[in-house]
Amino acid sequence: MEYVIEMLNIRKEFPGVIANDNITLQLKKGEIHALLGENGAGKSTLMNVLFGLYQPEKGHIRIRGKEVEITNPNIANELGIGMVHQHFMLVEPFTVTQNIILGKEPKTKTGRIDIKRAENEIRELSDRYGLKVDPTAKIRDISVGMQQRVEILKTLYRGAEVLIFDEPTAVLTPQEINELMDIMRSLVKEGKSIILITHKLKEIMQVADRCTIIRRGKGIGTVNVAETNVNELASLMVGREVSFEIDKKPAEPKEAVLEIKDLQVKDARKVDMVKGLDLEVRAGEIVGIAGVDGNGQSELIEAITGLTRVQSGQILLNNEDITNKSPRKITESGVGHIPQDRHKFGLVLDYTVGENMVLQTYYKEPFSKRGILNLKEIYRYAKKMIGDYDVRTPNANTKARSLSGGNQQKAIIGREVDRSPDLLIAAQPTRGLDVGAIEFIHKKLVEERDKGRAVLLISFELDEILDVSDRIAVMFDGKVVADLKPEDTNEQELGLLMAGSESQRAGEGK
Amino acid sequence: MTTNQKRYAILIPIISVLLGIIAGAIIMLLSGYNPIAGYAALFRGAFGDSYAIGETIRRTTPYILSGLAIAFAFRASLFNIGAEGQVIVGWLTAVWVGMSIDAPMIIHLPLALLAAAFAGALWGFIPGLLKAKLGVHEVIVTIMMNYIALFTTNEIIRNVLTDHKTTTESIKGSASMASEWLSSMTYYSRLHYGILLALFIAVVIWFIIERTTLGYEIKAVGFNPHASKYAGMNVSKNIILAMVISGALGGLAGAMEGLGTYGNISVMSGFSNIGFDGIAVALLGANTPLGVVLAALLFGSLKEGANEMPTGAGVPTELVDIIIALIIFFVASSYIIRWALLRYKGRKAK
Numbered sequence: 001m002e003y004v005i006e007m008l009n010i011r012k013e014f015p016g017v018i019a020n021d022n023i024t025l026q027l028k029k030g031e032i033h034a035l036l037g038e039n040g041a042g043k044s045t046l047m048n049v050l051f052g053l054y055q056p057e058k059g060h061i062r063i064r065g066k067e068v069e070i071t072n073p074n075i076a077n078e079l080g081i082g083m084v085h086q087h088f089m090l091v092e093p094f095t096v097t098q099n100i101i102l103g104k105e106p107k108t109k110t111g112r113i114d115i116k117r118a119e120n121e122i123r124e125l126s127d128r129y130g131l132k133v134d135p136t137a138k139i140r141d142i143s144v145g146m147q148q149r150v151e152i153l154k155t156l157y158r159g160a161e162v163l164i165f166d167e168p169t170a171v172l173t174p175q176e177i178n179e180l181m182d183i184m185r186s187l188v189k190e191g192k193s194i195i196l197i198t199h200k201l202k203e204i205m206q207v208a209d210r211c212t213i214i215r216r217g218k219g220i221g222t223v224n225v226a227e228t229n230v231n232e233l234a235s236l237m238v239g240r241e242v243s244f245e246i247d248k249k250p251a252e253p254k255e256a257v258l259e260i261k262d263l264q265v266k267d268a269r270k271v272d273m274v275k276g277l278d279l280e281v282r283a284g285e286i287v288g289i290a291g292v293d294g295n296g297q298s299e300l301i302e303a304i305t306g307l308t309r310v311q312s313g314q315i316l317l318n319n320e321d322i323t324n325k326s327p328r329k330i331t332e333s334g335v336g337h338i339p340q341d342r343h344k345f346g347l348v349l350d351y352t353v354g355e356n357m358v359l360q361t362y363y364k365e366p367f368s369k370r371g372i373l374n375l376k377e378i379y380r381y382a383k384k385m386i387g388d389y390d391v392r393t394p395n396a397n398t399k400a401r402s403l404s405g406g407n408q409q410k411a412i413i414g415r416e417v418d419r420s421p422d423l424l425i426a427a428q429p430t431r432g433l434d435v436g437a438i439e440f441i442h443k444k445l446v447e448e449r450d451k452g453r454a455v456l457l458i459s460f461e462l463d464e465i466l467d468v469s470d471r472i473a474v475m476f477d478g479k480v481v482a483d484l485k486p487e488d489t490n491e492q493e494l495g496l497l498m499a500g501s502e503s504q505r506a507g508e509g510k
Numbered sequence: 511m512t513t514n515q516k517r518y519a520i521l522i523p524i525i526s527v528l529l530g531i532i533a534g535a536i537i538m539l540l541s542g543y544n545p546i547a548g549y550a551a552l553f554r555g556a557f558g559d560s561y562a563i564g565e566t567i568r569r570t571t572p573y574i575l576s577g578l579a580i581a582f583a584f585r586a587s588l589f590n591i592g593a594e595g596q597v598i599v600g601w602l603t604a605v606w607v608g609m610s611i612d613a614p615m616i617i618h619l620p621l622a623l624l625a626a627a628f629a630g631a632l633w634g635f636i637p638g639l640l641k642a643k644l645g646v647h648e649v650i651v652t653i654m655m656n657y658i659a660l661f662t663t664n665e666i667i668r669n670v671l672t673d674h675k676t677t678t679e680s681i682k683g684s685a686s687m688a689s690e691w692l693s694s695m696t697y698y699s700r701l702h703y704g705i706l707l708a709l710f711i712a713v714v715i716w717f718i719i720e721r722t723t724l725g726y727e728i729k730a731v732g733f734n735p736h737a738s739k740y741a742g743m744n745v746s747k748n749i750i751l752a753m754v755i756s757g758a759l760g761g762l763a764g765a766m767e768g769l770g771t772y773g774n775i776s777v778m779s780g781f782s783n784i785g786f787d788g789i790a791v792a793l794l795g796a797n798t799p800l801g802v803v804l805a806a807l808l809f810g811s812l813k814e815g816a817n818e819m820p821t822g823a824g825v826p827t828e829l830v831d832i833i834i835a836l837i838i839f840f841v842a843s844s845y846i847i848r849w850a851l852l853r854y855k856g857r858k859a860k
Binding site: 015305307326327328329331332337339344345346347348349350351355359360362363368371372373375 | 721722723724726729730733734736737738739740741742743852
């Protein structure tokens with residue numbers, strides 16, 4: 001069998017860490033090869049080595065059997081390697097064609113850009129791989145899924161034979177994910193080869209032929225996807241058995257804790273984002289908000305927690321009006337908030353773990369008295385929290401910045417849950433975390449529910465919404481468009497609702 | 511990790527100072543002076559006898575306070591270039607109160623000091639308010655405030671406090687920090703009680719930064735205003751408060767000159783540089799009160815010792831300014847030193 005790319009025994013060190021230790025990845029022509037690993041396992045480092053951004057200390061790279069030295073990204077491009085980035089690199093006001101030819105513009109004889117020729121070429125490429133991209137559309141007018149296809153076209157236009165997809169499904173709806181899978185299949189049918197970087201096991205099972213697993217910088221091996229299953233992949237990735245089942249009893253909802261009536265919120269640019277939303281969360285239940293990013297979820301949370309002003313409408317917490325109260329007032333009246341962006345809102349990264357543990361309570365006894373901090377008490381408490389919530393850190397004096405994402409998140413969850421708020425808001429609590437941490441966080445959310453707290457979960461991962469919630473509210477265009485029970489619905493139906501189709505029972509007949 | 515960072519926080523300023531001194535030596539050599547004689551004169555000028563020591567400490571005193579002013583604002587991620595203006599208004603106000611009020615010392619001196627702190631605080635409050643409420647960058651406003659302070663002060667000296675003279679009359683004895691005891695101990699240098707006050711304030715500032723909820727909030731706002739807002743802190747209030755405290759410290763630095771060293775104020779043709787040098791002091795002291803005290807002492811010694819260099823070794827005082835500038839340069843490029851240290855360590859580990 002012919003290999004298009006062989007990365008043999010790659011080793012890459014950074015001061016103090018070995019990011020890649022003896023990793024081998026062999027990509028066959030015409031296959032979809034998944035690269036699986038937890039966050040920080042070394043997937044990106046390996047791909048940056050392939051792309052010439054890093055030079056490996058040891059190991060060889062062979063392209064079509066020939067040994068090569070890739071010292072910068074241009075060489076990688078010339079060798080036919082293209083990358084579809086997770087964060088798109090597109091110029092919003094430009095058209096699809098202008099974006100694709102940027103840096104490699106075809107010229108007419110008089111030296112002008114031959115936009116007609118480029119458009120035709122792109123249309124041809126798009127048709128051949130079933131991408132359905134309109135070359136004359138402006139980027140800002142097309143959907144996220146379509147933008148991703150523009151990124152794919154960009155690599156194809158530059159003659160890529162090998163396409164690397166970096167976590168491509170993170171931003172897509174389930175329908176768009178399915179379409180992307182089809183596109184990947186048609187790409188390999190036309191002779192391209194694909195490396196798919198991901199930590200989502202379901203996708204690997206769905207589309208990949210083989211899968212190489214990295215754990216903590218070490219190559220664990222390569223398996224044929226047909227001969228394995230999700231559980232085996234998970235335990236190879238994490239290094240231990242992982243349970244996907246969330247152990248939970250049926251919910252016993254009681255009185256309403258959070259009531260939102262006809263809420264209207266604008267974002268920072270004064271654009272209406274929440275447009276007359278009604279929502280109720282009761283004690284002892286987890287309400288999951290499903291929706292594609294950018295449909296008003298962030299503004300909804302910021303409005304509840306007092307970080308953004310409410311234009312109109314009412315937010316009641318335990319029958320008390322908290323509309324437009326200060327964040328501190330709202331926190332004190334019983335709201336815990338695990339923020340979506342933990343680096344921006346959740347932590348002061350340059351503070352120690354201990355200092356972060358009291359971020360919401362530092363001004364209260366016993367952590368301070370008459371404005372003077374009681375460091376002994378703060379660190380005693382932090383030590384206890386580190387134990388209770390399994391935060392892996394050398395000690396409480398370590399800067400929050402040097403903790404892994406999962407442990408940062410556990411610290412935030414500990415801080416917010418320990419105040420035993422009546423309402424716990426968890427916004428994307430597992431984003432970017434590995435399976436082990438996800439397991440822990442889901443368990444905590446269910447535990448809080450069982451203690452009779454109201455939990456509001458916002459997530460872009462439908463699996464998470466379906467597994468954890470007791471009730472699902474689908475949000476589209478600033479409103480709740482459907483209120484469903486997880487056992488009565490499925491991903492397809494949710495996906496359609498999230499995309500704005502009428503709230504008829506789309507799942508019927510399937 | 512933390513111990514490593516602490517070690518770098520100490521190592522980098524020391525290496526910067528050494529590099530600055532070495533570079534100064536090279537420049538002296540190239541200009542045809544004897545660097546050993548030059549540095550010996552510098553040392554004699556700063557510590558050679560009790561008079562020199564007294565004058566060195568006297569010079570150090572305002573640097574401690576202006577360094578603290580800059581360092582405190584830095585902890586809230588604010589760059590208070592306006593310390594210079596705060597020093598000037600503090601100086602003026604201290605002298606004004608010191609010469610125009612009759613009161614027993616126990617009231618008069620604290621009143622003069624508080625007035626100076628208040629004037630500096632006001633000079634910090636304006637840029638703080640503009641930053642917090644309108645997002646105007648504090649660097650621009652404080653630079654402007656410096657000029658307003660300089661020219662307003664000169665105008666007041668000429669036309670309000672005196673009748674078209676360039677120097678005011680002296681403050682009353684009840685407002686003076688001059689100390690016969692300290693002075694006679696140091697062979698009649700101008701050393702005054704200000705140093706004790708400055709050291710006491712350094713301890714207070716350390717306590718505020720490290721041990722109070724106020725310091726906790728100000729540092730949090732400096733590191734991450736979003737998380738601070740999320741945690742229920744009033745970000746605007748903390749920005750204003752940081753600038754007010756910083757300004758008050760600047761004002762006190764001015765009071766050291768007005769109530770201690772000179773006992774009056776003269777029309778200035780340019781800035782006093784006490785505030786501007788405070789930036790370098792804070793930088794060299796890594797924005798910690800202890801670091802600021804040590805860095806202020808270094809600056810005080812260099813400036814005082816420089817007086818001896820022309821007579822003792824024939825080296826022009828400008829060269830001392832060059833050495834100080836080089837030290838600041840090396841501190842400012844601490845990133846390069848850190849990088850070199852890491853590289854050296856990395857190589858040794860291999």
